[in-house]
Amino acid sequence: xxxxxxxxxxxxxxxxxxxxxxxxxxxxxxxxxxxxxxxxxxxxxxxxxxxxxxxxxxxxxxxxxxxxxxxxxxxxxxxxxxxxxxxxxxxxxxxxxxxxxxxxxxxxxxxxxxxxxxxxxxxxxxxxxxxxxxxxxxxxxxxxxxxxxxxxxxxxxxxxxxxxxxxxxxxxxxxxxxxxxxxxxxxxxxxxxxxxxxxx
Amino acid sequence: xxxxxxxxxxxxxxxxxxxxxxxxxxxxxxxxxxxxxxxxxxxxxxxxxxxxxxxxxxxxxxxxxxxxxxxxxxxxxxxxxxxxxxxxxxxxxxxxxxxxxxxxxxxxxxxxxxxxxxxxxxxxxxxxxxxxxxxxxxxxxxxxxxxxxxxxxxxxxxxxxxxxxxxxxxxxxxxxxxxxxxxxxxxxxxxxxxxxxxxxxxxxxxxxxxxxxxxxxxxxxxxxxxxxxxxxxxxxxxxxxxxxxxxxxxxxxxxxxxxxxxxxxxxxxxxxxx
Numbered sequence: 001x002x003x004x005x006x007x008x009x010x011x012x013x014x015x016x017x018x019x020x021x022x023x024x025x026x027x028x029x030x031x032x033x034x035x036x037x038x039x040x041x042x043x044x045x046x047x048x049x050x051x052x053x054x055x056x057x058x059x060x061x062x063x064x065x066x067x068x069x070x071x072x073x074x075x076x077x078x079x080x081x082x083x084x085x086x087x088x089x090x091x092x093x094x095x096x097x098x099x100x101x102x103x104x105x106x107x108x109x110x111x112x113x114x115x116x117x118x119x120x121x122x123x124x125x126x127x128x129x130x131x132x133x134x135x136x137x138x139x140x141x142x143x144x145x146x147x148x149x150x151x152x153x154x155x156x157x158x159x160x161x162x163x164x165x166x167x168x169x170x171x172x173x174x175x176x177x178x179x180x181x182x183x184x185x186x187x188x189x190x191x192x193x194x195x196x197x198x199x200x
Numbered sequence: 201x202x203x204x205x206x207x208x209x210x211x212x213x214x215x216x217x218x219x220x221x222x223x224x225x226x227x228x229x230x231x232x233x234x235x236x237x238x239x240x241x242x243x244x245x246x247x248x249x250x251x252x253x254x255x256x257x258x259x260x261x262x263x264x265x266x267x268x269x270x271x272x273x274x275x276x277x278x279x280x281x282x283x284x285x286x287x288x289x290x291x292x293x294x295x296x297x298x299x300x301x302x303x304x305x306x307x308x309x310x311x312x313x314x315x316x317x318x319x320x321x322x323x324x325x326x327x328x329x330x331x332x333x334x335x336x337x338x339x340x341x342x343x344x345x346x347x348x349x350x351x352x353x354x355x356x357x358x359x360x361x362x363x364x365x366x367x368x369x370x371x372x373x374x375x376x377x378x379x380x381x382x383x384x385x386x387x388x389x390x391x392x393x394x395x396x397x398x399x400x401x402x403x404x405x406x407x408x409x410x411x412x413x414x415x416x417x418x419x420x421x422x423x424x425x426x427x428x429x430x431x432x433x434x435x436x437x438x439x440x441x442x443x444x445x446x447x448x449x450x451x452x453x454x455x456x457x458x459x460x461x462x463x464x465x466x467x468x469x470x471x472x473x474x
Contacts, residue, residue, distance in 0.1 A: 108242055
């Protein structure tokens, strides 16, 4: 599999941020299953989910089905290679250096966590060393963020809206014209693997 | 705030600093940018100019921006390794049988999780040693700049998920159900005094604390302000007093650092030289 968008070998990806909403957890699981372990970089997974959802359950299911260690992130936690860092419900997540910080600011576009915010902060921090993946969901959260990643030189991958459980979010992102690749998640997974330089 | 390649941001930062708001230049540039971005999104504006207009229209937004910069999201027993070490090596000595007060300061306590974790670990020492009657020796000062956070600290009621990292036996022992939440038991709550303090302008409350815990507060401060607060801690500690910082914070390159010994390099625990 070749990486999309004229990936040059000089590029060194430092972080993969995956965002999703309705249908996002299942899509993320399939995406990550297509990336061989161990991941050479950290993955930050941000999903809209209810506060009552059992974090520990989602962690366990993701870990079992996606085949990577999964940890919920806390404020000022460092992101480490090989691990899928799952954002907790009901906080905004900002990438700051090699860490994340959590914030209790108001909802943005009816969402907390806001995918726009996490993508924008990651783009600001990592520029072209960032891979951003947007998955299934309703609404248009993430579209601005994807555009920011693109402007900063990062790679933007979006789930095929026809495959997605809910295609609105992917469509809104695609409409920005800032998307490098649109494909089913299994294909995106292979592209992520190529971009981060996973051993095949 | 240093000169960046973003004239719009620079102008905004200058305006904020000059206004009655707060000393935004004492925070790291990137951090300020990140928090302004959050506030802009939360307000639904997309340019620095629009955000400036909003600040002019609604001065309350200055407070919200300051909150965004200063409020820490935390949990009980956050970074368990640090607390395990304090529980094993520091609290037993701190709460020993010698008479006298045990004075601890939770600096930048946010909504109180850290301060009550401290009070619980000290209470445990007294109670396990069969010295419950000595609990009145314990004084924990919890300070923060954000009044809303302090109100939450005073209420001492927390959602279950803030206790996920706490050893379950401590949760059972020191919390009681309060509706859908959990409340710190009165005998622990009584030991904690919550008060307002701006660390950046702060002078020592007292000079005889046995321990100061200040985690993930200084991380956003610029170098000068960090040095200032390290000095404040040095002046506020009794000889042999313990200072616990966050895992990414250090005294290593600070002037005040020379006056401390390292107790644990990884967990960032220091002891003031006599």
